[in-house]
Amino acid sequence: MYQDLKDKVVVITGASKGLGRAMAVRFGQEQSKVVINYRSKEEEALEVKKEVEEAGGQAIIVHGDVSKEADVINLVQTAVKEFGTLDIMINNAGFENPVASHELSLDNWQAVIDTNLTGAFLGSREAIKYWVENDIKGNVINMSSVHEMIPWPLFVHYAASKGGMKLMTETLALEYAPKGIRVNNIGPGAMDTPINAEKFNDPEQRADVESMIPMGYIGKPEEVSSVAAFLASEQASYVTGVTLFVDGGMTKYPSFQAGRG
Ligand code: NAI
16 A cells, blocks of 8 residues: 555546456555546446445546547546545546458547547646646556557557557656656556456457466456556656556567577
8 A cells, every 4th residue: 555645636537347447446445535437337437436435535426438528627627626636647448449450440440549549638638737737746647558569450540549648648758747747658468357358258269368478367457456556656756758567578579488589
């Protein structure tokens, strides 16, 4: 646990399931004040709120689609209105869908870019604006992916969104470092969350993905939420502009394992 996270106000987008949910609960354990953003299922968001409160934190839920500017502005304003300030902004909402690139529609491309990249930009912009205006040394955590560096056929829109997130984060980190505002990415590998449920419930596909992970197993959401807590805490006070990969070694060219090549 990180003492300095107690009473900190943290906004988490897409927090009604998966990694967002795990982070909400973790910040609850840290006794933070958690703003749970959700897009569609209010009942799931209310469940997460209950989990956060049971873990020792405070929580509110805020509906909103991160690809819509007005919703993101409302999200940050609601956090400040309800909890008095904002300390940590976690841009986690994201999605993917496989399509051969030559058949990918502009609408599909745009939808993924709008949520994964533009949504993270809007969340970062609104949080940073508030911090600059109020002289607060806040920090942003963007949920990127190993696919900010690993190309991914059938997911060109997703890979482009995460690749964009890499330089967006590095640029924001550089721009706001003089103000003490930190901006970092987490780059998960293959994690056990609903986004992957279909794939990982099939033993053959699960084993195939596991074979690409040097540590040999699919990651647990708590292995990401612990890293989010670290990056948000004062223990990471000198860390900015990095992507912290949480991937069991997936980005380390596993095909070269055992001295091949
Ligand atoms: P998930 O599908 O379990 O949860 C994603 C959440 O984001 C859902 O609650 C969904 O409703 C919400 N969301 C999607 N679009 C939204 C929008 N426009 N506005 C607000 N909320 C929206 O997925 P998971 O696994 O928890 O993923 C979270 C983040 O982590 C995503 O950005 C994903 O790209 C990233 N990631 C996940 C990995 C994994 O293996 N699970 C690996 C690498 C990155």
